[in-house]
Amino acid sequence: MSVIIYDKVCKRFESSKGYAVDHVSAEIGEGEFITILGSSGCGKTTLLKLTNRLYDPDSGRIMVAGKDISSVDPVELRRSMGYVIQQVGLFPHMTIRDNITAIPALMKWDRKRIDDRADELLSLVGLEPSEFRDRYPHQLSGGQQQRVGLARALVLDPDIMLMDEPFGAIDAITRLNLQNELMRLHRELGKTILFVTHDINEAFKLGDRVMVMNEGRLLQFDEPHEIARHPADDFVSTLIESARSQEHFWTENEE
Amino acid sequence: MIEYFKRHPDKVIEPLLQHIELVLITLVISIAVTSVLTVIAMRSERVSRVMNNVLAVVYSVPSLALFALLIPVTGLGRTSAIFVLTLYNQYLLLRNFTTGLREADPAACEAAKGIGMTDMQILYKIRLPLARKAIFAGIRLAVVSTIGIGTIAAAINAGGLGVLLLEGLRTIHTAKILWGSILSAGLAIIINRLLKLVENRM
Structure with a gap:
């Protein structure tokens, strides 16, 4: 059963030309760990903030637990979801x-x-x-x-956790620990997690499924190994290639 | 000068006490008014800017002119003085209050909103405690400014240390002029120092 449904969601900001989020449609199942991957300005944070009404969409609909969130009080909605940001705050x-x-x-x-x-x-x-x-x-x-x-x-x-690059400002070793503990928490508590990151390794390690975003559009939404095997377009292939080439660096050094 | 004080202690102490009273009454009313204006200003950036611009214009009117303008409305005396001084204070207080509240740790405010605090709860629970230093600095500025401008209030019969200055000037009475200036300047400097000490502890 889908706990979050994005239905052709669009959002643009006055200050910029294109869409921040461009006709995104997706369904997220209960208890899934979803990572949202993309470079800065790709709309991944905007999509997250649309989910707890920190922003409202220009068009399209977002359903959470069967209810259109535009009819839910924003404060109530936010209290029903966890929210974690990079700067901690x-x-x-x-x-x-x-x-x-x-x-x-x-x-x-x-x-x-x-x-x-x-x-x-x-x-x-x-x-x-x-x-x-x-x-x-x-x-x-x-x-x-x-x-x-x-x-x-x-x-x-809360049943749903929204996490906006929570480990982005944390050193590599601590980040690894936190990632592992978050996976443990996810297993223990069974919550639905939406986790925004620009780090492909983090996205593929944590996510049951990964949303790849670029320029506001959702390019691919699938399990990590599927994305690695069948990248949807050139952008996704380039992303995979870049991660592979880094991996190469380590294996070569070991030899 | 010491001689004058020995002969007429009341003529020095009474204006001083009047002056302090004037400053305190003005301060209490000013803070109450600013608090209301601040809540309004925090709701919209644009309203806040308009309010600040209007108050800046008012603040730039020379105090003697403003006192004179108010005589037909509120008459001579302390009410007019308190009114004008409160008006001046709004500029100093509102600017410091709103800036302090707006610039309170943006990450904390964003997180507060994200976890489900209402705008009012963010204002009282997060912004206000984080802005206390800026707010207190605004109050200090307002007090010092009131002590200074308050001397001119004597021109419309509001009493205070300005009485010593005005009388002294009119009758070329050096002791009065000296007492008036030393006490008003001293009061401003000492209060400023004391409040600054408190501020640094915050």
Whole structure:
């Protein structure tokens, strides 16, 4: 069953000539890990932001869990999805616990429930609650901050997670760890994940299926090995070639 | 000068207290008015710009002229003075308030919106605490400016340290002129320093 359906979705911005998102149609099944791959300006972030109504489409429809989201209150919609961004965007004046439970606090959960949920999520993302809950964001490393960002996105136990290059600003080794843990979380929690990245290796490693985008258009949407075997057009082949040539570099060095 | 103070302590202390009172009343009203204007300004970039431009024009009107213009409306006395001083403060306060709130950590604000905070919740829970330094700096500027412009309010019978200055000038009474200028300048400098200390701790 499709949990997200994009139906000929278009979006253009006043400041630019072409479409940011150009007649994108796609269906995403429940529990799928979808990566959206493309270079900067290809519309992948716009597509993500259309999904939780940070933008509204100029034409076309987006259905989430059977409902046209244009009729859903944006705040309600966003609370029903997790949202993680590259810059993390933790609230610098709040402790880690208050960061994670900012929305539950606004929803007037009682103190005990808030504290328990914060600790539960800290453990889930691999941070020791007693050590981290009372710290402030600036006392954490980039990788730790993004773990908190992930915990914050999970706090209301959403069925869908939207992630906009969450590991883009994180060093290679930490990124590898975070990728593996995200895959573990996906297996454990069974959430539908939309994950935007410009890194083909990351996209192919994480995604059950990969959306390849360029200039606002969805060029190909398939499983990684299918894309590698049958690239839909020249752009996708070039992308695959570029990744292959890098791989070559490593194997040659080993010999 | 010391002699004058010894003979008429009340003639120095009373204007000083009046002046401080004038500044405090103006400050409280100014902040209340600016808070309302800020909430309006935060809703639209364009409205905010128009408000700032209008207030900038008002701010550029010389204070004596503005006091004079208001006499037919609110008459002589403290009400007119407080009105004018509040008007001037709007320029200093609103600019600092809105800039501080707008420039609050963009990533935090984007994340706040993305996880489902309403615009008002972002304003109060995220932007306001992050902008507290800019807001406080605006208040400091407004206080110092009010202390200064407040001396001119004496020209429309609003009392304060300006009384010492005006009387001193009219009667060429050096002690009065000196007390008036030293106290108003000293008040501005000391308050500025004190508020700056608080600001740096924020």
